[in-house]
Amino acid sequence: MAGAALTSLGSMSALEILERGRALADRPLRTIAPERMEREREIFRRRTRRSAELHAKAGGLLAGGNEHVDPLSSPYPLFLDHGDGSEVVDVDGNTYVDCILAGGAILLGHNDRELTAAIRDLLATRTGFHGHLDEYEVLAADRICRTFPAAESVRFTASGAEANLAAARIARAYTGRKKIVKFRGHYHGWGDQFMVDLEVPGSGAFMAGGVPEEHYADTVLVHPHRIDELADVLAAGDVAAVISEPLGGESGLVPFPDDFHRQASMLAREHGALYVFDEVVSGTRAGVGGAQARLGVTPDLFTLGKGLMNGYPGCGAVAGRAEIMNTAVIGLPSGGPFAYLGGTMSGNTLSMAACLHTLGAITRPGALSAAIGVASDLVTRLNELFDASDTGFFAYHFGTIVKIEMTAPHVLDAGRPENVEPIIQRRAVLADYMVPVSNGGVLSRMGRDMVSLAHSATDNEKVVNAYARLIEFLG
Numbered sequence: 001m002a003g004a005a006l007t008s009l010g011s012m013s014a015l016e017i018l019e020r021g022r023a024l025a026d027r028p029l030r031t032i033a034p035e036r037m038e039r040e041r042e043i044f045r046r047r048t049r050r051s052a053e054l055h056a057k058a059g060g061l062l063a064g065g066n067e068h069v070d071p072l073s074s075p076y077p078l079f080l081d082h083g084d085g086s087e088v089v090d091v092d093g094n095t096y097v098d099c100i101l102a103g104g105a106i107l108l109g110h111n112d113r114e115l116t117a118a119i120r121d122l123l124a125t126r127t128g129f130h131g132h133l134d135e136y137e138v139l140a141a142d143r144i145c146r147t148f149p150a151a152e153s154v155r156f157t158a159s160g161a162e163a164n165l166a167a168a169r170i171a172r173a174y175t176g177r178k179k180i181v182k183f184r185g186h187y188h189g190w191g192d193q194f195m196v197d198l199e200v201p202g203s204g205a206f207m208a209g210g211v212p213e214e215h216y217a218d219t220v221l222v223h224p225h226r227i228d229e230l231a232d233v234l235a236a237g238d239v240a241a242v243i244s245e246p247l248g249g250e251s252g253l254v255p256f257p258d259d260f261h262r263q264a265s266m267l268a269r270e271h272g273a274l275y276v277f278d279e280v281v282s283g284t285r286a287g288v289g290g291a292q293a294r295l296g297v298t299p300d301l302f303t304l305g306k307g308l309m310n311g312y313p314g315c316g317a318v319a320g321r322a323e324i325m326n327t328a329v330i331g332l333p334s335g336g337p338f339a340y341l342g343g344t345m346s347g348n349t350l351s352m353a354a355c356l357h358t359l360g361a362i363t364r365p366g367a368l369s370a371a372i373g374v375a376s377d378l379v380t381r382l383n384e385l386f387d388a389s390d391t392g393f394f395a396y397h398f399g400t401i402v403k404i405e406m407t408a409p410h411v412l413d414a415g416r417p418e419n420v421e422p423i424i425q426r427r428a429v430l431a432d433y434m435v436p437v438s439n440g441g442v443l444s445r446m447g448r449d450m451v452s453l454a455h456s457a458t459d460n461e462k463v464v465n466a467y468a469r470l471i472e473f474l475g
């Protein structure tokens with residue numbers, strides 16, 4: 001049974017995850033019978049009438065009728081009213097165990113009492129101080145430097161996407177080179193240069209609508225398991241940086257083989273390129289000190305976001321070796337390497353206080369490891385359920401990131417035209433699965449889930465019951 005044994009980062013080896021994903025993709029797709037699916041949608045509609053009304057209104061006002069790609073979006077997204085700990089309550093009064101957690105941004109749980117009180121206190125006196133400094137910026141940067149092995153110096157940004165754009169610019173300014181190596185399937189935010197080959201390796205420009213080709217002409221794509229490909233690209237001597245999600249694309253959907261980063265970072269440095277970790281998710285979820293601490297690989301630069309501020313906005317940072325970070329000069333260029341970074345809301349006081357508090361809470365002895373224990377328990381229980389079914393589904397976790405693999409769309413090579421339709425179908429079936437799961441009282445981001453410090457074994461039981469409910473309906 002998979003679930004308990006730890007590899008260097010998670011509960012299942014990269015090889016096993018890939019093999020089980022391939023085996024899953026080879027099996028016939030398990031769909032929900034149309035009449036059962038319609039019944040589930042009807043149950044959903046009956047209990048979420050207020051969400052339906054608000055969504056009808058949003059359709060005309062919000063482009064696309066929604067702000068986010070995180071499901072549940074079919075039949076329509078839910079409108080939430082409040083959250084507490086591991087749970088959220090929608091506008092119709094339904095309570096859910098929240099395993100989406102704002103795409104991973106909520107780390108301590110919803111409405112963390114201490115954090116809320118600290119922010120409330122600040123609201124009484126503080127305001128926007130753009131252009132001046134507030135002591136919280138220094139305290140937050142200091143906390144980052146004491147938490148992450150690679151951090152000597154920090155610049156805050158307003159989002160993870162901005163942090164990665166900043167990292168690319170700093171790397172280019174520092175090395176005087178243009179090319180950035182990106183691994184296929186990895187997500188680094190929606191900046192033009194990173195909008196190629198997202199989520200499904202081989203998908204190329206599929207998601208790059210509105211992005212001129214020349215904007216990603218200096219982004220070189222490499223398969224995540226091909227150290228030889230990386231070596232060939234680096235040998236040209238024009239790579240400024242190699243960037244990756246250290247757990248693998250989409251926070252571990254296609255994980256790297258063990259030892260990959262050690263070898264890859266050595267290769268990068270041999271060829272004068274910087275090694276960059278996008279720790280926007282893993283930084284606060286892989287373990288204390290992020291994936292870099294767990295792997296024992298110190299990147300030259302790394303980025304943070306999301307969980308850094310437990311859901312407060314303006315959450316991103318780029319950090320790394322001081323000598324490299326110092327290219328982010330304030331003022332005008334004076335002949336040396338120069339990378340302009342800006343952002344009115346970067347480093348704003350409320351976010352800095354939230355960052356200080358959140359990192360303080362997760363670095364308390366035992367706090368994050370207890371949450372990782374809850375993730376491990378969830379994965380063990382889910383695998384017991386899946387192993388007893390004939391679905392081939394499986395679960396694994398990296399720190400507090402939980403993956404529930406059910407249709408494995410990313411396993412198919414998106415570069416082959418005959419796979420495009422099946423990949424789209426596999427995603428659509430996965431979206432269907434989320435309706436019975438939510439009717440079972442659980443919010444899941446297509447099985448790409450998270451637990452928070454507020455989640456417990458009781459929540460796990462509800463999650464397992466929701467998946468048991470789904471399995472009952474599969475054809």
Ligand SMILES: Cc1ncc(COP(=O)(O)O)c(C=O)c1O
Nearest residue numbers: 159160161187188189280281305
């Ligand atoms: C690994 C990774 N990098 C960057 C980002 C972008 O962060 P943000 O949405 O804050 O711009 C995300 C967001 O999902 C992410 O998962």
